[in-house]
Amino acid sequence: MKFSLNVDHVATLRNARGEGQPDPVTFALMAEKYGVDGIVVHLREDRRHINERDVRLLRELITTKLDLEMSVNPGIIEIACKIKPELSTLVPEHRQELTTEGGLNVIDNLDKLRAVIDKLHNADIPVSLFIEPDIEQIDAAVGIGADVIEIHTGKFANAKTEDEMFDELDRIRIAVKHAKKLGLGVNAGHGLDYNNVKDFMEIDGVDEVSIGHAVISYSLFVGLENAIKEMQTLLKIR
Numbered sequence: 001m002k003f004s005l006n007v008d009h010v011a012t013l014r015n016a017r018g019e020g021q022p023d024p025v026t027f028a029l030m031a032e033k034y035g036v037d038g039i040v041v042h043l044r045e046d047r048r049h050i051n052e053r054d055v056r057l058l059r060e061l062i063t064t065k066l067d068l069e070m071s072v073n074p075g076i077i078e079i080a081c082k083i084k085p086e087l088s089t090l091v092p093e094h095r096q097e098l099t100t101e102g103g104l105n106v107i108d109n110l111d112k113l114r115a116v117i118d119k120l121h122n123a124d125i126p127v128s129l130f131i132e133p134d135i136e137q138i139d140a141a142v143g144i145g146a147d148v149i150e151i152h153t154g155k156f157a158n159a160k161t162e163d164e165m166f167d168e169l170d171r172i173r174i175a176v177k178h179a180k181k182l183g184l185g186v187n188a189g190h191g192l193d194y195n196n197v198k199d200f201m202e203i204d205g206v207d208e209v210s211i212g213h214a215v216i217s218y219s220l221f222v223g224l225e226n227a228i229k230e231m232q233t234l235l236k237i238r
């Protein structure tokens, strides 16, 4: 299992003052030094955290890999085609939301998503689709040429009861197995933290997790190196 760190919320903190610190690019470079396998950022249409300067510098400076999350907005896709991240992850995006609220509905947006995937593939960029752990959505993702899926773990992370949590874990387990059988890369993320990741580790076959808020928050208390190392221990990376 690999662990990529989402540094969006370092930019959130920087933007709170409209000045330069804390710099998400420097933070990402330090995270690499402490052993993360990749850096994830979401370039949102409203640029509420990460901006184009961040993405440009990350592209130039990081030595692991860049996963650029984005909507299907044509302007953002253009930027991705120029930046050429190692992976582009398409996510649904609504202006009013605090964070991404669920997976893409691939089935209802086949033509639109296929066109975007083709465009990114023409720029030699592999594409991941952020979706719910749902067999039909996975089949649709394969059908339009996705290379990877990222399974939305938000419902698992926010489950109110143990039963709900284990039901969602079962859905994820079945989805991962199905996606692997179809030859897809399988990532997962949203809401994973130092408590729930232990149960999540019961799932086999996930290639990579993308975690942001929990690790960035904990790093304020214990420092980035410790926050990363503790998560790596839970993920059985070290």
Ligand code: PXP
Pocket (backbone or CB within 6 Å): 006, 008, 042, 069, 089, 091, 099, 100, 130, 150, 188, 189, 190, 191, 192, 210, 211, 212, 213, 214
């Ligand atoms: N994966 C996707 C597609 C996301 O949109 C987010 C949130 O930005 C994450 C993973 C990371 O979620 P969290 O910050 O809750 O760890």
